[in-house]
Structure formats: C-alpha cells, structure tokens
Amino acid sequence: MVIVLQVSMKLEMKDSPGQLVAALKPISEVGGNIIAVIHQRDPHSADDTLNVQIVLELHEGRINELVSLLKAEGVHIQRIGKERLLYRRTVIMIGHLMHTDLSDTIDRIDRTGFAEVSELSMSMPAINERSSSRLTIKSVTQNDMEKAIAILRTVAHEKDLLLIEPLEEIS
C-alpha cells in the first residue's frame, strides 16, 4: 500500500526572480503532486521576503528528502501544516462499463462518504466491445479502503465486470 500524505507548507523566501521556481522544483523532484500554491504579496510590506503556502500530495517516505532539498535551495520552511493521511489504491475494471452505468459504479463508492473515486481513465476500443478502465480510489483510513474495495467487488460481480486489484503485501 502506497501511503500518500497531504502536506501543507508555509515557505518563506527572498522576493527575487527565480525564487518561487526554486521552491517548486524540489517538489517535482520527489514526485510530489502540487494541489495549490497560494502566493500573496503584501503591498504594504517593506520586507523583501515572500511568503508562499503550498498544498501537495506526497508519498510518506519522501518528506524528509523534500525538506532537505528545500533547505539546500535556501528556502525557509516556516511550518509544515497539518498532515492528513490518505490511502490511495488503483484498480482496473474490464467489461461493458458504459452499458452497466459507469456513473452508478463510481457513485457507489463516492456516496459512502469515506472513500471516493479521484481519477478515471478509460479506453473504449469499439461499440459493443469490452472497455477497460483504471480507477483511483482515495480514503482516509485503510479500513475505509478495504470497505470501498469490497463494494467494488460486489458491483463488479453484479455487473459482470472483471476487477483487477493491486497486489497488497502484508508487511
């Protein structure tokens, strides 16, 4: 299981050209996914520093690497905000996905309130042929994820879809 954290960081850097890029580059280097960059300049500030708030998703194991990369770029981390644990699991479904009401399939997960389908990729070779789709599901706890996958198994069984789950090792 890949554990993804949602990280919110408040960064302080020099208000000079290239500084924002210097702060964002390490995030992509560690494979982080930037969700929001909030960049407010106070016009009354005489200060030559710039404060930026960044929200990103990142694999749990890479946080320390990101922190040291930012430091190396001369970016000061004022605080690392509240971290929310996110579980993410990707499955593949094969079958007559459109004819069996794809939006219902997704809604069965979304309406649980504890898990949601966050990404969907599909390929439909031809009408009446089976299509293939990749769904990414997110949840806050591992238990919620197990419940969401169980729902998907039921839906796949009902709609005669082939559900391919990721291999989850136990350690």
Add this chain to the structure above:
Amino acid sequence: MKIAILGLGAVGKGVTEMVASKDLGISITGIADSKSGCIDSSGLNTKSILVKKQKKGFCGDKALSAEDVIKKADYDVLVEVTPTNATTGEPGLSYIRQALKRKKHVVTSNKGPLALAYKELQTLAKKNGVALRFEATVGGAIPIFHTLEHGLAGNEILAIFGVLNGTCNYILTRMADEGLTYEQALLEAREMGYAEADPTYDVQGIDAAIKLVILANTIWGDGVKLDDVNRTGIDLLTPDALKLAEEEDCTIRLIAEAIPKKKLLRVAPRIIEKSHPLVVEGTLNAITIETDMAKEITLIGKGAGSIETASAIIGDLLYIRDRYVERA
C-alpha cells in the same frame, strides 16, 4: 540407493538421463511407462531403454505393468512422474499409496495426488516410516519446499505470493511488451510449445490454484482443497488494461496468494509494480515468501522443462538418501 521410475514422459526421461550421467550413487532398478515395464535389481541399462522408448513408443516388457514394478522391483525410492489428473489424481494416487504401503519412500512431480489427498498420503507415509517428497510439483526447478523446510526453519510463514504458471506469465508478458491481444498471445504461446491445445487448465488459473493448495497444505497443514481457492483466470484481459497499468509503472500478472490470517486463498490477475521481484519475464516462475524473521524472500527460476524438473526430483532423492537410506 536404488530407485524405480514410473512415467517416461519429459520428466521421467530427464530424471533417467541425469541419474545415468551424474555420479550420484543412484541406480535405476525399475522403469514403467503406460504400456510396459522393466525390472533389474542389479541396475537397468537406461540408454537402451530410452532408445527403445523413442523408437517403439514403449520402454520395456508389455507383460509388466507399472503396478508390477511397484510391487516386485527392488528399490528404496519410487519416483512417480506420471501425468497429472486434477480430478481423480489417478493413476499416480494409487501408485503412491501402494509404494508407501510397501514402506518405500516416494518422490513425485504429480500435482493431482498431492492436491487431492495431501493429508492422507502424509499420514500413510508417517505410519510406514518413509518420506513423501514433491519439490517438483510447485515452481519447477525452484527449491521452494527445501527453502521453507530447511532454510527458513523456525520462521513463521505469514504469506506466500507466487507466479506459478509459466503459460500465463508468457501470455501476459507478450501482451504487455507487444500490445498483443489475449488471443494473439495465446496463439503464439501454442506455437512456442508453452500452451496446450486446450489451455483452460492454465489460463483459468486451475494449475496455479492446485500449486497454491499444495503450498498451503505443506506450510500450514490446513487441509485446504482446490474449491477453497478464489480463482479468476487471465482469458478476459484486454491489451488496454495492460496499457492502463503501464501508465502507472505497473503491469498485470497472474498471482497466487495465500494469507492464512486473512483466510485468503486466491489466484487472480493483479496490478503489480514493474519493479516488484515477482514481475518475471516469459515462462519463468517466482515465489515470494513473507516470514516473521527473514521478512521477504523471493525465489525465481524455470517453472518447467525436462532437466529443470529433474533437478527438483534429484534434490529430493539425495535428501532421502542422506536422511534415511544411508543410515539404514
């Protein structure tokens, strides 16, 4: 040490050749195929027997059956390498029972009898003070049972994950690498001699499930049966599904999985990271063992083949020789 061999297909032939060509202190005193048999307590001339088998289609005297060899030949270990029947286990199951009752050790590559009657056969072997070994039934040349029994002795086995069917792994490798459809990849596997004319047994995961049952019974002694395995084959996979997995640096492989704490026994196509050690190419097999002390160990090797399977059988024979026969 003297051995008798039942079955002279690819595996029986491989064992016969290797025993004859290597100086292992093993002599072959009985051989039978489905039509004939031969017995000589001073050791058979295996070269002429193999030539006869190739020329005439049978190996010995038609008046002698496999059962005659089991009952009359002078041997320490019976090597039972007849074809697998997953429904009845026969004729191998009866052969193994008879030899054990004669207080003879048995080494087999036959999955049917083990999957159907593991407990019965082990009890029978114990009662008669002999060994029943079956390294060749799972993972071909990979020494999985030796590893579990000796190398990982004292470990608690928490889970086992395996790529146990070379045909499926070949098909999935080709679908992933070349974008072939399932039908195209299967056709190619047939041309290469990796798939049977009727591929059901392989592509619907039955072969992998049988091997998983043997593993589970050996490790946890839980008496599980083929019907206890939750099984999905690879025959409905699309090249698009493999592409969708590829976009995430993953691929799809048929994985056999047993996790006793979750009461999980499953064979199904799974999404797996391409960098995972279980992602092997072509007809290779791979098995990951998770234990409490050693953590994860993965073994990779040839899952089939005449000489490769003979390697597993000879490993069992020498184990029996060292453990039982020389002491007696």
